[in-house]
Amino acid sequence: EVQLVQSGGEVKKPGESLKISCKGSGYTFTNYWIGWVRQMPGKGLEWMGIIYPGDSDTPYSPSFQGQVTISADKSISTAYLQWSSLKASDTAIYYCVRHNPQSRGWPFDYWGQGTLVTVSS
Amino acid sequence: QSALTQPASVSGSPGQSITISCTGTSSDVGTYNLVSWYQQHPGKAPKLMIYEVSKRPSGVSDRFSASKSGNTASLTISGLQAEDEADYYCSFGFDRSVVFGGGTKVTVL
Numbered sequence: 001e002v003q004l005v006q007s008g009g010e011v012k013k014p015g016e017s018l019k020i021s022c023k024g025s026g027y028t029f030t031n032y033w034i035g036w037v038r039q040m041p042g043k044g045l046e047w048m049g050i051i052y053p054g055d056s057d058t059p060y061s062p063s064f065q066g067q068v069t070i071s072a073d074k075s076i077s078t079a080y081l082q083w084s085s086l087k088a089s090d091t092a093i094y095y096c097v098r099h100n101p102q103s104r105g106w107p108f109d110y111w112g113q114g115t116l117v118t119v120s121s
Numbered sequence: 122q123s124a125l126t127q128p129a130s131v132s133g134s135p136g137q138s139i140t141i142s143c144t145g146t147s148s149d150v151g152t153y154n155l156v157s158w159y160q161q162h163p164g165k166a167p168k169l170m171i172y173e174v175s176k177r178p179s180g181v182s183d184r185f186s187a188s189k190s191g192n193t194a195s196l197t198i199s200g201l202q203a204e205d206e207a208d209y210y211c212s213f214g215f216d217r218s219v220v221f222g223g224g225t226k227v228t229v230l
Contacts, residue, residue, distance in 0.1 A: 037167075045159070045167065045210050047219040059217035095166055105155030106214025107172035114166055 002026040004034075004096050004112035011118045012086050019082040020115045022096030029077035030054040033099040035108070036070060036081045040092040050099065050106075051079060086119045093117075125150070125211055125222035132228040133201045141225045143194040143211030151192040155215050158187055158196045161208045161224075170209075171196060203229050 007021040024034060035050030049060035053072040060070070069082040079096060094115050097108035126144040133139040143156065150156060158171040169178055171187040174194060184199045198205050206229045211222040 044224040045161075045212075045221040047212075047221060050219075061218065104173055104214075105153075105157055106212070106219045107157040107169055108159075108167075109169050109172075109178060111166040111168070 002098070002110050004098060004110055006094075006096055006112040006115045009116040009118070011120070013121055014088055014119055015085050016119075017082070017084050018086055018117065019080050020094060020117065022079045022081075022112050024077045024079070024098065027098075029072075030074050031101075033101060033106075034072065034079045035097050035099065036068075036079075037095045037097055037108070037111075038064075038092045039095065039114075048081070048094075050097075052101075053077075053079070086117075088119050088121075090117060091119050123149070124220060125213060127209075127211060127222040127225045129223075130226045130228065132230055133198075134230045135201055135203065137201050138197060138199045139201060139227065141196045141198075141209050141211075141227070143196070143222050145192050145194070145213060147192055149213050149215065149220075150189065150194055153213075153215055154189065155213055156187075156189065156194040157212045157214065158185075158194075159210045159212070160205075161210065163207075167210065198227070201229055205229060 003025045005023045030053045033050045036048040038046045048064040049070045051058040053074045072079040096112040098110040154174040159167040161167040174189045175187045187196045210224045
């Protein structure tokens with residue numbers, strides 16, 4: 001069974017750093033893209049970026065380029081989303097998502113359970 | 122890619138059919154069959170319902186169908202049920218980039 005299991009919720013202060021994780025199982029981690037989608041409170045979905053663990057190719061959304069870092073450790077089938085200096089506006093639920101490269105249009109066939117990040121002074 | 126436009130809300134009675142639109146431009150939706158649709162129940166992660174405009178992943182009810190005409194893609198829910206009440210999002214993915222629509226809240230009256 002394919003699963004994406006994310007790390008738990010976080011409460012941070014503005015200016016702090018943070019790294020959240022997403023562990024894939026039930027499939028060959030290096031053969032599928034894995035990415036991140038933001039959902040701010042009461043708002044819609046926003047694609048942030050994605051990584052191909054096989055070669056670490058990482059396209060970002062222009063809206064998030066330079067604001068976050070996406071990485072992956074294929075030895076432990078885990079992807080990461082990282083901030084160096086959080087802002088209150090980073091408060092959101094972050095979903096990790098999987099994309100099968102055989103499907104066109106970048107559909108995300110599996111989603112993690114979401115990680116709530118709260119940034120407040 | 123520009124944002125995709127969806128109606129904020131659509132409603133229908135049980136058993137009816139409803140259609141949600143997703144409008145792009147001639148440069149994206151109008152040219153490429155690369156639209157996906159997601160269903161999101163409150164407090165849950167989204168679920169893929171449709172990809173490549175009209176293909177259903179395994180396990181998705183055939184009450185969900187989708188198509189495209191010109192710059193607008195559409196998701197139709199037939200035989201509306203209470204469990205279909207949720208938010209629905211379209212997306213367009215091309216050239217290593219993905220954009221979502223603003224989402225449509227479906228209410229079952």
